[in-house]
Amino acid sequence: MIPMTETVYDYAAVGIGPANLSLAAQAHRVSGIRGIHLERKPSFSWHPGLLLPEATLQVSPLKDLVTPVDPTSPFTFLNFLAAHDRLYRFLTADFPAVHRTEFNQYLTWVSEQLPSLEFGSEVTAVGFRDGAFRLRAAGREIAARHLVVGTGPVPRVNEAFRPHLGGTVLHASQFLERRPDTADRDVVVVGGGQSGAEIVRHLMTAPRPPKTLTWVSRRPGFLPLDDSPFTNEFFFPAYARRFHALPADHRMRLLDQQKYASDGIDLPTLQEIYRRRYAAEEIEGRRDWLRFLPGCEVTELSGSQGAWKIPLQGDDPLDSQVLDAEVVVLASGYEHRLPPCVSGLLPAGPTPGEPRQVHDDFSVDWSGPAANRIYVQNAARHFWGIADPNLSLLAWRSSTILTSITENQ
Ligand SMILES: Cc1cc2nc3c(=O)[nH]c(=O)nc-3n(C[C@H](O)[C@H](O)[C@H](O)COP(=O)(O)OP(=O)(O)OC[C@H]3O[C@@H](n4cnc5c(N)ncnc54)[C@H](O)[C@@H]3O)c2cc1C
Structure with a gap:
């Protein structure tokens, strides 16, 4: 039982990359939900070591943190352009692809408006006690009913x-x-x-x-990269759901066949x-x-x-x-590894770096109470397909997780 006097968040999210930033931006518009998002870096930055001036986004900037699920949100890329009085110049520039430096500015601008984000807070351990997850970060304990792991890939x-x-x-x-x-x-x-x-x-x-x-x-x-129209349907929520429902060996085969789409x-x-x-x-x-x-x-x-x-x-x-x-x-790429702080709660499955089972709402099997869920962002390519690490489905995945958290409050 949770003691009556204790502050318990509805959820705590570990890591603030685009995935959990999307969750925070969407949760900000849902009344009655209280989340906290924790990031070890001192402020928001998107893969800063590779933010080369000429590098561009590989997807439409409309696949931002919110637009695909909530185009009326104030946190859209288009609203970022309007708020900075550059919408007409942006349209006139007619870039074939948006610079990653500009998309990083957009992400940073969103991060500066969300009070539920806490930077300089590395989560060093997560346990479960008295009906809540217990996160150790920045020298204190944070209690939350649900946990969202969005710690991203690590260099290989x-x-x-x-x-x-x-x-x-x-x-x-x-x-x-x-x-x-x-x-x-x-x-x-x-x-x-x-x-x-x-x-x-x-x-x-x-x-x-x-x-x-x-x-x-x-x-x-x-x-x-195969960036052609029919291939791009692999990056639709409907395709991700179909992929998720397939038997494991079929999913493995498809991942191999679709490699150059991502x-x-x-x-x-x-x-x-x-x-x-x-x-x-x-x-x-x-x-x-x-x-x-x-x-x-x-x-x-x-x-x-x-x-x-x-x-x-x-x-x-x-x-x-x-x-x-x-x-x-x-330039040997990245790999997915469940972060050490959750490995005690979340034993890895047969695919290195991924949990044992990832359900429809991105929650995973774990040994604690079913009423308390652990969700994973960008850690389940073998369950959700090649789009899982990509920006394309990020808004939809966060919205799915948020709906599940709301239903399990
Ligand atoms: C250089 C590069 C360019 C990319 N460009 C594109 C693109 O154009 N289009 C596309 O669709 N995809 C792209 N991707 C793929 C994907 O969209 C990105 O990797 C994206 O950043 C994934 O977001 P994320 O939030 O899952 O992870 P990340 O962005 O990696 O964020 C995870 C965060 O968690 C933090 N963290 C980790 N452990 C802890 C802890 N214990 N406590 C607190 N914080 C912690 C990290 O510091 C990090 O900030 C790119 C990837 C890279 C590497």
């Missing part, structure tokens, strides 16, 4: 590289925070997905570019890289500046700070060589 780094991480070997997610000195150096970017492409484009067009720039990908080529490189980025390379090699005659090596795997790194040796294993034996690098950027 091959075991062999971990001991070398530092000033000249870094994951792409830290690129702008670390700002490695790449000017006139031998730089190797490992990883042929969107982040790798964005770093390569950034370095190719830098005012002080690298001496040599090598881009290595395990994939057989630098493959595009994991490839967007076409404008590929075109810019291709054109810049053409200009460098064909027009400027700089044939030894860039080396693009698809179909090559990197599993080892030796040497010391600034003088690294990277053996390549290629599909073609001719590609099996040792690269020299002064700076190595690992």
Whole structure:
């Protein structure tokens, strides 16, 4: 039983990325619900290490925190533009895609209006006692009936590289925070997905570019994102519901088949890289500046700070060589891992990083009372499909979670 005098929130949300920010923005408009949202960073920022000035959003900006489920909300991207008196100029600029820096400004603007957000509050432990979850954050205990976990993905780094991480070997997610000195150096970017492409484009067009720039990908080529109309139906709530109802082995097969609907490189980025390379090699005659090596795997790194040796294993034996690098950027993607603070309550299921069962309302199976639920945001790709980590379904998922919380108050 909860003691009568204790403050108990209806829910506590761990992490404030776009997922839980969407939840907070929607909950703000529901009377009688009291939530608290906790973030370890001192203020809102959206993947700051990769907020490159030229990087753009891969979805429509109307797939914002609220529009798909509540277009009349004051927290829409369009209202952000209007509130900053830039709507006409934005429309006239007619960007093919919105800059991520601008979308980050929008997200930050929403975060500044929501009193239920608390920054600088890392959740270090979560337990359950007397009918409520007990969260330890910023030196105090917070009690809540339900828990929403929205801690996002974590950078994936091959075991062999971990001991070398530092000033000249870094994951792409830290690129702008670390700002490695790449000017006139031998730089190797490992990883042929969107982040790798964005770093390569950034370095190719830098005012002080690298001496040599090598881009290595395990994939057989630098493959595009499938952003075509029928494929985009995989990012509809109705498709997510159908996917969720399928047997597990069918879901696994589909995830594999649909990989490049979410994991490839967007076409404008590929075109810019291709054109810049053409200009460098064909027009400027700089044939030894860039080396693009698809179909090559990197599993080892030796040497010391600034003088690294990277053996390549290629599909073609001719590609099996040792690269020299002064700076190595690992664009090796992200993985989902349930955060350590909830692992005691939420044993992982057969798929690493995901819970055992995720229900229709995004609640998961756990060993405590059914009246108290744990919901997961962006941690159930194997249950909900390729759209789960994406912005597309974020507003709908938050609205589904909020409805469930309201019904279980
Ligand atoms: C560089 C990049 C660009 C992307 N661009 C797009 C795009 O254009 N379109 C698209 O659809 N998708 C995109 N995505 C995918 C996805 O939309 C984003 O990853 C999105 O940020 C996911 O939101 P999230 O809230 O689930 O997680 P995150 O944004 O990762 O937020 C999770 C938050 O939880 C906090 N946290 C973690 N543990 C704790 C703790 N114990 N206590 C308190 N706080 C904690 C973290 O500090 C973090 O701020 C992109 C991903 C990346 C990496």
